[in-house]
Structures are given as C-alpha cells and as structure tokens.
Amino acid sequence: xxxxxxxxxxxxxxxxxxxxxxxxxxxxxxxxxxxxxxxxxxxxxxxxxxxxxxxxxxxxxxxxxxxxxxxxxxxxxxxxxxxxxxxxxxxxxxxxxxxxxxxxxxxxxxxxxxxxxxxxxxxxxxxxxxxxxxxxxxxxxxxxxxxxxxxxxxxxxxxxxxxxxxxxxxxxxxxxxxxxxxxxxxxxxxxxxxxxxxxxxxxxxxxxxxxxxxxxxxxxxxxxxxxxxxxxxxxxxxxxxxxxxxxxx
Amino acid sequence: xxxxxxxxxxxxxxxxxxxxxxxxxxxxxxxxxxxxxxxxxxxxxxxxxxxxxxxxxxxxxxxxxxxxxxxxxxxxxxxxxxxxxxxxxxxxxxxxxxxxxxxxxxxxxxxxxxxxxxxxxxxxxxxxxxxxxxxxxxxxxxxxxxxxxxxxxxxxxxxxxxxxxxxxxxxxxxxxxxxxxxxxxxxxxxxxxxxxxxxxxxxxxxxxxxxxxxxxxxxxxxxxxxxxxxxxxxxxxxxxxxxx
Numbered sequence: 001x002x003x004x005x006x007x008x009x010x011x012x013x014x015x016x017x018x019x020x021x022x023x024x025x026x027x028x029x030x031x032x033x034x035x036x037x038x039x040x041x042x043x044x045x046x047x048x049x050x051x052x053x054x055x056x057x058x059x060x061x062x063x064x065x066x067x068x069x070x071x072x073x074x075x076x077x078x079x080x081x082x083x084x085x086x087x088x089x090x091x092x093x094x095x096x097x098x099x100x101x102x103x104x105x106x107x108x109x110x111x112x113x114x115x116x117x118x119x120x121x122x123x124x125x126x127x128x129x130x131x132x133x134x135x136x137x138x139x140x141x142x143x144x145x146x147x148x149x150x151x152x153x154x155x156x157x158x159x160x161x162x163x164x165x166x167x168x169x170x171x172x173x174x175x176x177x178x179x180x181x182x183x184x185x186x187x188x189x190x191x192x193x194x195x196x197x198x199x200x201x202x203x204x205x206x207x208x209x210x211x212x213x214x215x216x217x218x219x220x221x222x223x224x225x226x227x228x229x230x231x232x233x234x235x236x237x238x239x240x241x242x243x244x245x246x247x248x249x
Numbered sequence: 250x251x252x253x254x255x256x257x258x259x260x261x262x263x264x265x266x267x268x269x270x271x272x273x274x275x276x277x278x279x280x281x282x283x284x285x286x287x288x289x290x291x292x293x294x295x296x297x298x299x300x301x302x303x304x305x306x307x308x309x310x311x312x313x314x315x316x317x318x319x320x321x322x323x324x325x326x327x328x329x330x331x332x333x334x335x336x337x338x339x340x341x342x343x344x345x346x347x348x349x350x351x352x353x354x355x356x357x358x359x360x361x362x363x364x365x366x367x368x369x370x371x372x373x374x375x376x377x378x379x380x381x382x383x384x385x386x387x388x389x390x391x392x393x394x395x396x397x398x399x400x401x402x403x404x405x406x407x408x409x410x411x412x413x414x415x416x417x418x419x420x421x422x423x424x425x426x427x428x429x430x431x432x433x434x435x436x437x438x439x440x441x442x443x444x445x446x447x448x449x450x451x452x453x454x455x456x457x458x459x460x461x462x463x464x465x466x467x468x469x470x471x472x473x474x475x476x477x478x479x480x481x482x483x484x485x486x487x488x489x490x491x492x493x
Contacts, residue, residue: 143326150297150322151342151393161341165332244332244373 031214040218048203049222055198056186057226059114063121063189064182068175070122071129075174078130079137079167080159091130099124099185117189117199124185125178132174136167169242176234183227250275250429251296251397256304258291264454265291266302271448271457275396278423278430280440282483283450283458284490289433290325292455293399296431297322309396318346321390321428323400327382329374335361335385336370342393360388363422380411384418391426400432404439416442420467437483441476442469449486459486 001009015033022032031039043049078084102123110116140163148158164171190201197206200219207215251273258266265288273279283289294300298316306313308320329338336357343353361367364384374382383403390398404412416439423430434440440447447461461483465475 141326141328143324143328144330146294146299147322147324147328147330147389148341149299150316150320151389152316152318152345153341157345161344162330166330168332242332244334244375 029211029213031217036214036217036221039214040221043215043218049218052198052200052203052219053222053226056190056200059117059189059199060121060179060182060186062114063118063185064125064179066118066122067125067129067178067182071126071178072133072171075130075133075171076137076159076164076167079134080163085138088134091127095127095131099181100188103188103191120189121182121185125182128177128181129174132170132177133167136170136174137163139170140166169238169245172234172238172241176231176238179230179234180227183223183230186223250277250309251431252307253296254305254307256292256295256302256306258288258295258300258302266295267454267456268304269456273397273429273431275429276427278432278443278445279448280432280434280444280446281448281450282434282437282440282487283455284452284487285435287450287452288455289435289450290401292450293322293401293431293433296320297399318393319396321393321395321398323383323386323390323398323403325402325405327374327379327386327406329382329386329389331374334371334373335366335377338374338385338389339392341389346393356392360392363391363425364388364418378411379407380415383407383415387419387422391422391428395428397429397431400430402434403432405434405436412439417468419443437480437487438471441465441479441483442471447479447483449483449490452490458490461486 019032019034022030022035040049078087099120102120106116106119110119144162144166145158148162153161186199187201187204190199191205200223204216204219207213207219253269253271256266256269257264269292281289281292291300295302296306296313297320298313299322308317330341333341339357339360340353343356348356357370361370364387366381366384366388369377369381374385377385386403387398387400404415407415420443432440432443437447441463444463447463449458449461450456451458461479463479465473465479469476
C-alpha cells in the first residue's frame, strides 16, 4: 500500500468509527457522518457555505497580511541590530498571552466590527511571523557574514544578499505557522462579530443557538479542510522557493 | 607585499596578539603553525581587516584600513552561501564590485577550469562533497583577483586523503596564479608540504617564535629524509611551546 492509499484508508476508518459512535449514542446532538455530509452538501449547494467561507477568508487574509507587513520587517531588524534586539523582552512577555485574551480589549478599542476581528487574527499571526524572522536572521552563521564582508559587501548588501536569503526557510516557516494560527483564531474573532451575520464562526455559533449539531460539525469540517489546503499550499511554495536546502530535496 | 609592524590585539584583559612583526614577499607561500587557540585565526582576521588592532599593517606598501580588495579569504568553516549555486558563490564578489555580466561569466568559466569542477556550476553547496566545497571557496576568493590569499585552516575538517589531494591542488593553483599566500594550520606535515617558509607562533598571546625556510624541491616527498628533518625541527619547537 502506498502512502496515499494508506492516508485514504485512515480517513475512512475514522469516519467509520464516528459512524459507530453516533449509532450507539443515538442522539441528535451527535449526528453521524452521513447526516453531517448531507448538511455539508446542502450548505455547499445553497452557496451559503461559500459566502461564509469567503467572508472568513477575507478577514484572515487581512489580519495575516497586516501581521506580515508589521512583523516581518520588525523581526528582521530586531535580529540584525544588536540595539533593537533588546526589545525582544517586550515581545517575550506579550507572546504567551493567548489571542482570545485580547478579545475584550479588541471590543473596547475597535467595537464589534471588521477591525476588531482583523485585530484578533493579527495578534494570532504576528508572533510566529516576527519570532521566526528574528531567529532566522540572528542565527545566521557569523562566517557567512564575514565571507560577504571580505568580498567587499556593505552592511546593507550583507543584509539583502546574505542574511535575508539565508533566513528564508525560517521566515517562510513563520508565515505558514502564522497563517495556521490566524485561521485558528477565526471562530474566536468572529465571536465578536455580532454586527455582521457572516463568516464560518458566525455560522457555527448560530447553529449552536438552534441546537443544530450537524451544521456545527459541517462548519468545523469546512474550517479544517480550508486550513489543510492553505497549509499544503504554503508548504508547497516553501519547497519551491528553498530548493537549496538539503532536507527539501 | 605584506608587512606587519607590532600588531597587538586584546579583547578586554585578554591579550591575543603581542607585537607581531613580519613581512611576506610577493608570490611567497607562508605557513603559520602554532598551538590551537593561540590566536592564529585572529591574526589572519586582522590582516583581512575583519578585526581592529593596534600597530600597523601594510599591504602592497600602503597602510591598510578596513577591508582590502587585494585580499581574498578562505575560512575554516564550510562558508559557501548555501542559497547560491557554485556559480552564484563565485560571482558574489564580482556582483558587489558591479562587474559586467559578461566578465563574470568568463571569470567563472576560467575558475571552474582552474579548480576542475566544470559541469558543477549549477549545483548547490549541499550537493557537493567537503573537498569540492573547499575548492569552490578558494575559487570564490580568487574571483575578484586579489593579490593575496589568506587561508585559515581550510582543510581541517577533511579526511586525510582529501586533504592531501587538496594540498596538491592548492599548490597547482598557486603556481598558476602567482598569488601571495598566508596559510594557517596546526598540522606541521601540511605546513612543510606547502610552504616556502614556516613561521612558528607561541601560545597565547601569539608572537613569532621562530622561522623555518623550507628549501625543498616541489613536489615534495613527505617520506623523504629532508622532509622529515624539517618536520622534526618544527615539531620540536612546537612541543616546547606546549610544555611551557
């Protein structure tokens, strides 16, 4: 059996197990895979799922891009400059605060609209993006920098032509982790979305109010599948961009 | 070609170099041997302009300040840029100097010939053996046509066969390019095989202990009596340094 078939078999086994448990539990609060699948197809066909997904995606992309625009240059500068490196203390204190704990502040600062959600997602993605860029730059071997220096490169050229390309694997990994966490913050962020009745998180919360476990599970599956696809896409582009690393060939 | 006058270097209270004074002639192959950790690398980095120091260093008659175009450097570590191909590594210095593309291509081609790695220009460092990486590192240092090559224990992490092979290669490159070379090693056999002159350093703070001209015909036979004789003398001098 090759890897792919093995993976398919494992997924089928999990669905089978789910079916058995749902059958034994025999309650509408734990629907089986067929029921959830039916709901999923209905949501897909009605276009409802697509709309919720697109709205959610737009928020995640906005928050994530903001995190990249702020976090990436900051991480690189912090890793490069000894003086700014000391700011990492502040970051080490902020980092352990879960994005969820920022929700009350986000509501006070930004209300319950788009900005508030983007802010939560930003917080989630910001730290992995920043710290991976920081570590990648700071851990550049000193002899690579000196090799550039004896070949006549200025500080600026060393940063652009040596340090950043050399940190690229770490930077890209930070982006991937950041996007993953941003996506995981989605439901939490959309909890603050009383104003707009759109987004996967909102769909899930509404279904909960109605006691519709099948819709809740369909929404969760949608989040899982979209997250999986995003991760796979970024992994693939990492692979393409960092062909020079031995563990990528 | 190179003259050092009373070069002294301290880091805090720790004195690493003390009044190092010597000259190297144009086209000469000088080897420096000394106990591990004695400051050989620091001395080389001072000459390269990578460290500051007290005293004066003259390169080609001019007082050296900072990095000099006349110097190429080969590191102890595997220091190729891992994200650049063989060709990309060789081109780095020429890119910095903004040499035209055509000239770069030509130089890379010549250097690949020189180090006998034709066909590998598009390989990444991790795809090369240790010995091949070292050759590319030498070629990268030669690409901007410096007059002087500083080499810091370049073959230290290689197996004995590769090491002997690279020593021969280096001599061939040296005879072809007529560079002035300062080669640091703690391997006396290597020093006697390569050098016109071997300089023994004291333990830290490094100073020049004694010089040995090596008047043996190349290619040298490591097992000949003359060769072993020179080795013996140098080893004796070094041993004293370890015991003291």
